[in-house]
Amino acid sequence: MSFPIQLYVHVPFCEKKCHYCDFASWELPAVQQRRWTEIILKEIAVRAPLAQGRPVDTVFFGGGTPSLLATEFLERILAEIRSLYDLSRLREMSIECNPSSLKKEKLDLYHRLGFTRMSIGIQSFHADELIRLGRVHTPQAARLALETLAADGRFQFSGDLIFGVPGQTEKSFLASLEILIALGPDHVSFYGLTIEDGTEFARQQASGVLIMPEDGIYNVMYTAGVAMLRRHGYHRYEVSNFCKPGKPSLHNQGYWNGVEYLAFGPGAHSLYAGKRTVSPRSFEGYLDWGVGGFAPAACTEEILSADNLVSEAVLLGLRQSDGVHLGRLREMGFTLPEDVLGKWEKVGMLSRDGGAIRLIDEGWLFLDEIGSDLLARGKAAPVEVFR
Ligand code: SF4
Numbered sequence: 527m528s529f530p531i532q533l534y535v536h537v538p539f540c541e542k543k544c545h546y547c548d549f550a551s552w553e554l555p556a557v558q559q560r561r562w563t564e565i566i567l568k569e570i571a572v573r574a575p576l577a578q579g580r581p582v583d584t585v586f587f588g589g590g591t592p593s594l595l596a597t598e599f600l601e602r603i604l605a606e607i608r609s610l611y612d613l614s615r616l617r618e619m620s621i622e623c624n625p626s627s628l629k630k631e632k633l634d635l636y637h638r639l640g641f642t643r644m645s646i647g648i649q650s651f652h653a654d655e656l657i658r659l660g661r662v663h664t665p666q667a668a669r670l671a672l673e674t675l676a677a678d679g680r681f682q683f684s685g686d687l688i689f690g691v692p693g694q695t696e697k698s699f700l701a702s703l704e705i706l707i708a709l710g711p712d713h714v715s716f717y718g719l720t721i722e723d724g725t726e727f728a729r730q731q732a733s734g735v736l737i738m739p740e741d742g743i744y745n746v747m748y749t750a751g752v753a754m755l756r757r758h759g760y761h762r763y764e765v766s767n768f769c770k771p772g773k774p775s776l777h778n779q780g781y782w783n784g785v786e787y788l789a790f791g792p793g794a795h796s797l798y799a800g801k802r803t804v805s806p807r808s809f810e811g812y813l814d815w816g817v818g819g820f821a822p823a824a825c826t827e828e829i830l831s832a833d834n835l836v837s838e839a840v841l842l843g844l845r846q847s848d849g850v851h852l853g854r855l856r857e858m859g860f861t862l863p864e865d866v867l868g869k870w871e872k873v874g875m876l877s878r879d880g881g882a883i884r885l886i887d888e889g890w891l892f893l894d895e896i897g898s899d900l901l902a903r904g905k906a907a908p909v910e911v912f913r
Pocket of ligand 1: 539540541542543544547548549551589590591624647
């Protein structure tokens with residue numbers, strides 16, 4: 527039996543660059559969509575042999591703002607994927623959308639093309655917060671997009687929020703979350719704002735005009751958000767991702783579980799054959815790379831060592847409510863001594879059952895610390911120390 531793989535298409539176009547965003551995305555004139563499409567079609571074809579005929583489990587169009595992509599180009603890209611990859615066992619096909627670019631006619635198009643799931647970048651339902659974040663949409667547009675999706679009923683859909691926005695309070699964050707929940711998404715993601723180099727927020731911070739909330743407020747907002755989602759029947763299946771029963775993002779779960787994937791577009795990360803590769807990140811750099819024949823030497827490549835694989839298994843496993851399977855670590859030659867696990871169990875942050883360790887309660891707030899501790903004090907030797 528051949529293991530499935532996943533496909534990711536990075537669509538780098540945005541109406542306007544958000545103040546916090548360091549993704550490979552740009553405000554580009556529509557004419558650039560054609561140039562990008564011609565190259566990505568070639569990349570999809572050039573990389574097809576790497577899939578070795580394996581079935582594709584999920585396809586994800588991310589960005590950027592994929593919903594800005596002209597119909598003609600989206601159709602051509604999907605036709606190329608369908609002709610070169612085995613989609614007969616496809617379980618999910620997602621597209622990220624900005625509320626302002628999601629129209630009723632688009633839903634008919636996406637349904638016809640086979641999309642099953644939409645991820646909508648909401649971020650906040652407060653106009654002042656949206657303006658501060660540099661978003662192009664209004665709270666009304668966000669509501670309308672989600673109401674349209676709910677009434678349509680043909681897609682699973684997810685809404686994203688950001689917390690820790692300058693000027694945001696716990697009350698305003700929870701008010702946004704409450705509005706989102708009332709609009710009935712199958713899935714909710716929320717992320718704490720971080721300031722990334724090269725962004726408008728980094729410039730504002732350097733010049734002293736951006737005052738970030740105190741660190742402690744992040745934990746308060748996160749914990750209150752988790753509690754609200756739980757009350758409304760959303761299960762935390764990953765530290766920042768929540769879903770109604772049976773409605774996780776299968777594509778993202780694949781990433782966290784080490785499923786191999788091929789990714790197309792500028793700055794796209796792929797994982798296959800034990801290595802991670804990253805395509806040239808700038809828009810023109812990516813196009814030039816394609817024109818020159820997609821030379822592998824132009825990509826960043828990281829061969830995943832045994833240590834890398836253990837780190838990923840521990841850190842990505844801890845992020846998920848399913849936790850880290852100790853048997854899998856043992857197969858990788860890595861064991862966690864009893865005293866290391868016991869230390870975190872004793873303080874009520876980690877539990878052990880069914881052969882797995884999982885974060886519990888406050889442990890979710892200490893994911894990085896616990897992960898680092900387990901990796902630093904675990905043993906890369908098959909010592910049998912488990913209950
Ligand atoms: S819409 Fe998304 S990808 Fe585009 S600039 Fe804003 S955060 Fe970045």
